[in-house]
Amino acid sequence: MATELKQTGKPRFKLTNDGSVIPTHDGLSNVVSGMGTNRDRRTYNRFTITSMNDYLEMEAAYNENWIAAAVVDNPVEDATREWRHFTGKIASAIQEAEKKYEIQERTQEAFTWAGVYGGAGLLMVTDQDFDQPLKVEAITKGSLKRFVCLDRTMISPSAYNYSDPTAENYMRADRYRINGGTQDVHHSHFILAPGSPLPPRLRLLNNGWDDSILRRCMEDLKDSVAAKSGVASLIQEANIDVISRENLATDLSSGDMDQDIINRFMNFGLLKSMFRLALLDKNEEFDRKQVSFGGLGEILSVLMEWTAGAAKQPMTRLFGVQSKGLGDSGEGDARSYFNRIRGDQEKKYRKFLNRIDEVMIRSTLGEMPADTNYEFNPLDIPSEMEVKDRNLAEAQTDDLRLQQKVVPRSAVAKKLRDSGQYVIDDKFIKQIEDDERAEAAGEFRFNIGETETTHPGAVNPPPTHSVADD
Known part of the structure; x- marks a missing residue:
């Protein structure tokens, strides 16, 4: 049982048996217009949970x-x-x-x-x-x-x-x-x-x-499908034929002329369809009503937008239509959508796959290597020019890191091998690692065509000094 508390100029509250207080409406009300009072239809709006397991x-x-x-x-x-x-x-x-x-x-x-x-x-x-x-x-x-x-x-x-x-x-x-x-x-x-x-x-x-x-x-799906079906039904009735017949109501009420009237106008429709000929009695009048479809396209577009919003997908992905608007190519919507998919990969799919990998890798290799790691591939397929630009940017970045001496050459070689762009075997990488260890010990190894000053790990020798220079 709840006791209702009323205060002048204040919102009304209900005091429940467990001591909690709940408001009966929002704080804004107007007794003249009915807003916020029992006369306001909006106060009866309420969300309910529909059947979850249909x-x-x-x-x-x-x-x-x-x-x-x-x-x-x-x-x-x-x-x-x-x-x-x-x-x-x-x-x-x-x-x-x-x-x-x-x-x-x-x-x-x-x-x-x-x-x-x-x-x-x-x-x-x-x-x-x-x-x-x-x-x-x-x-x-x-x-x-x-x-x-x-x-x-x-x-x-x-x-x-x-x-x-x-x-x-x-x-x-x-x-x-x-x-x-x-x-x-x-x-x-x-x-x-x-x-x-x-x-x-x-x-x-x-x-x-x-x-x-x-x-x-x-709910949004039903509205969209129902609107599309309704428009399709209206198209079938774009033109409605209206025939005025004298004493039609009286003849129908008599009960013994129904079939005759039906046959009469069915034959009228057949003749009009087959021979484009309309035969009417002198006392009958024929008129054609045309149905206007203006505004139906806008209604369907709005319902499609609502459905796409409910599905959390852009219109271009869900319905396959181009974005409308001056200068709108849809790239912004696609980027937001792919960012959401990437978030799902990291939050949902990675957790799901990690459980699989714990069992699958152990069952395949007999152990779980500590350096096991994976990354999701890009969501969209890049063009040839985008691939070239990305490879050039990565090559320039690797060259800069090598000049800064923050990464060894063997790390770059391993990266290229793992990417699959080049066929690099372990023997070649081992040779690079041996050269790096020799350079760290001060023992420089030169290939044909290299000099001490051009070798990336060498230190330029100090200039010679002679008496003539003095």
Whole structure:
């Protein structure tokens, strides 16, 4: 029970049984216009949470509507299309392992279904028991068998972690059970692909899963699709024929002339369509009404903008249309979108892939090298001129660092080898490292055509002095 407190000139409040005080409206009111009072319709506006787990509607939208599919697919495709590259001696071995286990395909699959349902992930099938925590340090060569993608409709939490905030799975499932089976799966065997974030309380009500990316755009999607369908229906009725017939209401009310009237005007429509001939009775009048479509294009454009905003994608990416506006090429929108995708790669995809690499690399090499590292490739494919400009800038930077003597020549050679631009073997790099060690010890090695003054590691000898110079 709540007691309402009224004060003249002040906002009204309600005092609840637990002692909390809540306002009944905002502080600005006008009794003459009704603003801020019970007469103001705006005071009854209220956000409500719609159904969060209507899987059938989300599946139908994703499968039947190309815009709904693009809302989910585009960010995942852009984040994983160019993929990543490892550096170091183990790069080629890891890339072969990625192809063997189809890491790129499984990652795309997991994040796609997480966007549709709000939850999905990869089950790591190893030689360890599912009902026990996965011991990463115990992974040996050949322990990993495969990855299996499971969405939230295929696997259900059977136990939750509500009491240990220090664990990485706090407020999420502690154990899962595959639907239709009896096997318990510890959460460490399941790599979770996130959807849209939810407040902790709603995540708790949602069985530890995230929200669907598609569900958050559903209202705007429905408005856009309904408007497009309505315009398409109007086009079919661009011209409406109107025939005035004497005593039509009386004939229809009699009940025995309905079919005759229907046949009469169906034949009229057939004759007009086939022979462009209109036959009318002397007492009948014919008129044609034309429907105006002015302003419909602007309405559709606004709805498309709302849908693109809900999907967090630029119009050029979601609908494939050019940006409108004088001097607007869409590059700014594309840059902002790619910056968001790059942020998702570092925040979501890297965390997801690091869990995969802990098991995959150990299973491939038998150990986890300390220098294992990777970077995501550029999101867009650069042009030939952009590649040349970038290579020139990097070459100039490397040359400047060499002149400043802040990096050795062997570091530049290793960088070029790892980039794959040149075929540089370990023997050549070892030779450069031997030369650098000799130079550091004062033993200079010269190749054919080099002199002591032109060698980058040499020190110019002091000038000679003679009596004639005096």
